[in-house]
Amino acid sequence: MQLYVDSANINEIRHAAALGIVSGVTTNPSLLAKEDPSVDVSKRILEIYELIEGGHLSVEVVSTDTDGMLREADEILKWFPEATIKIPMIEGGLRAVKELSRQEIPTNVTLIFSATQALAANNAGAPYVSVFVGRLDDISLDGIQVVQDVCDIWDTQQLDSQIIAASIRHPIHIIGCAQAGADIATVPYKVLMQSLKHPLTDAGLQSFLNDHAKMQAEKAKLMAKN
Numbered sequence: 001m002q003l004y005v006d007s008a009n010i011n012e013i014r015h016a017a018a019l020g021i022v023s024g025v026t027t028n029p030s031l032l033a034k035e036d037p038s039v040d041v042s043k044r045i046l047e048i049y050e051l052i053e054g055g056h057l058s059v060e061v062v063s064t065d066t067d068g069m070l071r072e073a074d075e076i077l078k079w080f081p082e083a084t085i086k087i088p089m090i091e092g093g094l095r096a097v098k099e100l101s102r103q104e105i106p107t108n109v110t111l112i113f114s115a116t117q118a119l120a121a122n123n124a125g126a127p128y129v130s131v132f133v134g135r136l137d138d139i140s141l142d143g144i145q146v147v148q149d150v151c152d153i154w155d156t157q158q159l160d161s162q163i164i165a166a167s168i169r170h171p172i173h174i175i176g177c178a179q180a181g182a183d184i185a186t187v188p189y190k191v192l193m194q195s196l197k198h199p200l201t202d203a204g205l206q207s208f209l210n211d212h213a214k215m216q217a218e219k220a221k222l223m224a225k226n
Helices: 010-019 029-035 041-051 066-079 091-102 115-124 134-138 143-157 171-180 189-195 199-225
Strands: 002-006 024-026 056-060 084-088 107-112 128-132 162-166 184-187
Touching: 002 010, 002 189, 010 041, 010 189, 024 184, 029 041, 041 056, 056 107, 066 084, 066 091, 084 091, 091 107, 091 115, 107 115, 115 128, 115 143, 128 134, 128 143, 134 143, 143 162, 143 171, 162 171, 171 184, 171 189, 184 189
Parallel strands: 002 024, 002 184, 024 056, 056 084, 084 107, 107 128, 128 162, 162 184
Antiparallel strands: none
């Protein structure tokens, strides 16, 4: 399963990319506004794309009607031809996905909360379908189970869209989505960093360093005696 970082923070993305563990980035208007409401979106997106060295980058539209989404997609592609256009899972969005698919423009359908929505997005021609895990858990539904349902349908029907697990809240979500068979998990930077840590790793490393220091100290003593 590939990992994307779900962020618009340049420092976070730079660090995650330098670790070599992410192959893409997803953004949305909320993430961009969180960093700086006055940010030049096109400049920020191109900075991010440079950091991930040609990896996947989804750029979200904000229109809610088909014509508006298509106009936005056209504008985005003028300054960022490599963009995957992020489209909301609404009727107008599906019509936009169908048209963009006809033009061979990749789309990522976002705000998917059920297997039927994921199936509709695939059938409209979206190469990526983003299933929101944490927000389902927030309303006492099982987000991982929905990802599992989508993956089971994809396996049975041999569908082509890549399944992105989104709205990841903690490292256990990453594990569950990987076990379910998601192709990609897009993960907030904080959660991504948490997933790399384990207290036994820290304790084991400290033990190795302590033992190495003892060996060096004993070696120094022997050399001093000689």
